[in-house]
Amino acid sequence: MTEKIIQDIKKFNRFYTRHMGLFNIYTDESPYSATEALILFEISNKKDCTAAYLSNYFLLDKSYISRILKHFERDGLIAKKLSELDRRIQHIELTDIGEEALKTLADKASNTVQSMIDKISEEEIEIVVESMKKIEEILYSKTQ
Amino acid sequence: MTEKIIQDIKKFNRFYTRHMGLFNIYTDESPYSATEALILFEISNKKDCTAAYLSNYFLLDKSYISRILKHFERDGLIAKKLSELDRRIQHIELTDIGEEALKTLADKASNTVQSMIDKISEEEIEIVVESMKKIEEILYSKTQ
DNA sequence: TTAGAAAGTGGCTTTAGTCAACTATTATTT
DNA sequence: AAATAATAGTTGACTAAAGCCACTTTCTAA
Numbered sequence: 001m002t003e004k005i006i007q008d009i010k011k012f013n014r015f016y017t018r019h020m021g022l023f024n025i026y027t028d029e030s031p032y033s034a035t036e037a038l039i040l041f042e043i044s045n046k047k048d049c050t051a052a053y054l055s056n057y058f059l060l061d062k063s064y065i066s067r068i069l070k071h072f073e074r075d076g077l078i079a080k081k082l083s084e085l086d087r088r089i090q091h092i093e094l095t096d097i098g099e100e101a102l103k104t105l106a107d108k109a110s111n112t113v114q115s116m117i118d119k120i121s122e123e124e125i126e127i128v129v130e131s132m133k134k135i136e137e138i139l140y141s142k143t144q
Numbered sequence: 145m146t147e148k149i150i151q152d153i154k155k156f157n158r159f160y161t162r163h164m165g166l167f168n169i170y171t172d173e174s175p176y177s178a179t180e181a182l183i184l185f186e187i188s189n190k191k192d193c194t195a196a197y198l199s200n201y202f203l204l205d206k207s208y209i210s211r212i213l214k215h216f217e218r219d220g221l222i223a224k225k226l227s228e229l230d231r232r233i234q235h236i237e238l239t240d241i242g243e244e245a246l247k248t249l250a251d252k253a254s255n256t257v258q259s260m261i262d263k264i265s266e267e268e269i270e271i272v273v274e275s276m277k278k279i280e281e282i283l284y285s286k287t288q
Numbered sequence: 289t290t291a292g293a294a295a296g297t298g299g300c301t302t303t304a305g306t307c308a309a310c311t312a313t314t315a316t317t318t
Numbered sequence: 319a320a321a322t323a324a325t326a327g328t329t330g331a332c333t334a335a336a337g338c339c340a341c342t343t344t345c346t347a348a
Contacts, residue, residue, distance in 0.1 A: 009261070012279070018182075051295070062295075063336090066298085086294090086345065089294090110154065127278055130275075131276070135160075135272050136156055199326095199327095232327070234326080
């Protein structure tokens with residue numbers, strides 16, 4: 001496995017980190033940070049979501065997650081429900097308000113992607129998307 | 145251009161953001177943050193680098209860049225030189241110490257990539273790298 | 289039954305980054 | 319030529335994001 005491959009991957013990492021950063025700029029008049037948006041998204045998609053799961057999934061300190069969830073609860077975006085099987089555990093679900101908030105964030109993210117690919121031909125977009133799928137498919141299978 | 149393409153790109157963005165986050169964990173006993181490392185890297189590669197350039201390039205507040213560069217100067221990693229053509233401008237260069245520090249960070253990043261692709265076959269790695277190149281090639285040409 | 293671990297919380301600290309005002313210099317406008 | 323505006327960079331103050339530590343409650347393992 002050559003050093004060149006490692007350099008190529010690092011180059012892409014730098015490029016993509018910056019690329020995503022450039023396009024975050026258009027979405028930051030949101031009341032929620034990128035981290036919070038991702039957490040809301042994950043709650044929305046994860047069956048039986050818990051704070052511990054989110055902390056592990058995002059590699060964030062559990063007390064930070066706890067605080068974020070408290071804000072979400074205060075804002076009415078989520079509801080917590082004590083597990084009957086293990087009363088340490090709270091199950092977290094998005095409320096209707098939370099679904100709404102997430103939809104707003106998702107729409108903004110869609111607009112961001114839209115502007116990211118504005119001047120690219122359908123053909124090239126197809127290549128980008130297929131390439132992304134290949135990367136995710138291969139890398140994902142090795143981290144689960 | 146379909147909504148599905150936008151969803152696919154967003155999915156990849158979420159995946160790759162987290163993927164890079166997972167692999168940062170192995171490099172964080174560094175005295176420099178990821179941002180600082182990227183700045184050092186850019187100084188190393190950019191001819192006639194200036195603070196204003198770095199602020200624009202990374203979309204970071206100029207006062208934050210100023211402080212980071214001050215730390216780098218204090219640590220002996222960079223040298224600043226007033227431009228003779230425009231005495232507002234300072235040219236920034238890496239010192240030998242800075243090259244050394246960057247090398248250390250680069251080696252750590254290489255180890256991170258190494259562990260990222262540890263269990264992937266040469267064939268699949270080839271696909272990943274080629275896919276990354278395609279993405280960068282297409283997206284890059286539209287943001288410069 | 290006791291000790292250890294897990295889940296979550298709150299106080300506090302650290303880190304990352306922003307905002308505003310400033311100085312010095314150059315460019316533009318009058 | 320002088321006045322005004324803009325740029326490059328700095329500093330102080332501040333906010334936001336995130337981490338650390340100690341705690342309580344609950345469950346698991348010994």
